[in-house]
Amino acid sequence: MVPRLLLGARLRALREARGILPEHAGYAIRASHSKISRIELGRVRFKERDVADLLTLYGVIDPSERAPLLELARQTNAPSWWQRYGDVVPGWYEAYLGMEEAASSLRTYELQLVPSLLQTGDYARAVIRLRHPFASEEEVERRVQVRAIRQRRVAFEEPFTGGDRPKLWAVLDEAILHRPFRDRTMMRAQIQHLIEMADSPGVGLRILPLGAGGYPAAGSFTLLRFDDPDLPEVVYLEQIASANYLDRPDDVELYTRVWDECTAASRPDKTTQLLRRLLRDI
The missing domain is CATH 1.10.260.40 (lambda repressor-like DNA-binding domains)
Known part of the structure; x- marks a missing residue:
């Protein structure tokens, strides 16, 4: 890619x-x-x-x-790993998978669900069944495999730039972790996984607390940045059956400003503490 x-x-x-x-x-x-x-x-x-x-x-x-x-x-015509999963990876999503791997950093804000790169297998299965209610068990498992491969290749890789910065930055709205979703056992495992990821050198995780008040993000988005100076920064906006890619400087600047405000409203030193409290309360 x-x-x-x-x-x-x-x-x-x-x-x-x-x-x-x-x-x-x-x-x-x-x-x-x-x-x-x-x-x-x-x-x-x-x-x-x-x-x-x-x-x-x-x-x-x-x-x-x-x-x-x-x-x-x-x-450009060399085969990519996701082509083996063409039955569950739509054409409009292939471009994002390539950008995700090529990016030097990803900054993602999530309003509804735990980001796919930070999901446990059981949480991923629940999300996939929610979005694809008529999918067979085989299809569900193939979609889970795609997420697992992405996680190994992106979220779990060694940090870049000399090992001093994570590649994946994520801000999650705290409401995601309060929303009833399947069962307590699955949610406890997912929160425990987030606690472990918060300590990972390859991930920068923050939780935007419920008490943060109003902030300008109207929906989920991901900012992708590349090392090569010829590649512009891209804003990725995923829909149910399609996606938008924004690379106009004005658009990127707008979403970067929103990202900065969301991170400013979430304290990194409080993230693990908040996750442990949520884990106790479930």
Whole structure:
């Protein structure tokens, strides 16, 4: 997925440097302007012919400049681990999985449920059955496997940047942990898991307490940041059967400000204490 993101970002930079509109770029490869947007966001596979035509349109003629970009185009079609789960991973979600792995940090705010990267197996099964009430046991287990793989590859990996910062930052509304959900045993295990994750060097966890009062987050969201300077920060907004990806600087700035206000209202030194109190009260 990283080659796809990199190539998309570089094609976008080349197009904007030449002052070419997405509509004109789309015409050059016999496609719509919306496909150009998906290409530049790394959300679709690349055809080498399309990349070659775009490079020509953008004035990249020198073979030494074209070669590395065309090689990136070939790399974008390499298989990803989630393709083995194509029956339970929808196409609109594949782009996020790639971004999630490529990101140097993820900052997620959750209003309704424990974030999927921090769920226990039983909690994940309960959430999946809630969202897919007619799914077979085999399908449920395959969806649980996808979450478990994501957790191993993202939430449980070693911290980056020299081991001094976590990759995953999460703020959970305390109401999530008070809401009746299946049974007490499952919720106790989930809260115990959050306590363990709060002590993990790869996770920065905070609970936004009920007494925090009003704050500007109207729904759940995830901010993804990448090390490569060519890749813009992205806001991921998941819906029931689709998702939105925002990368306009104004949008990213807005959600970053909301994130900062949510973290300011949640004290990290109180998170484990609050979780232990909740565990005792269940």
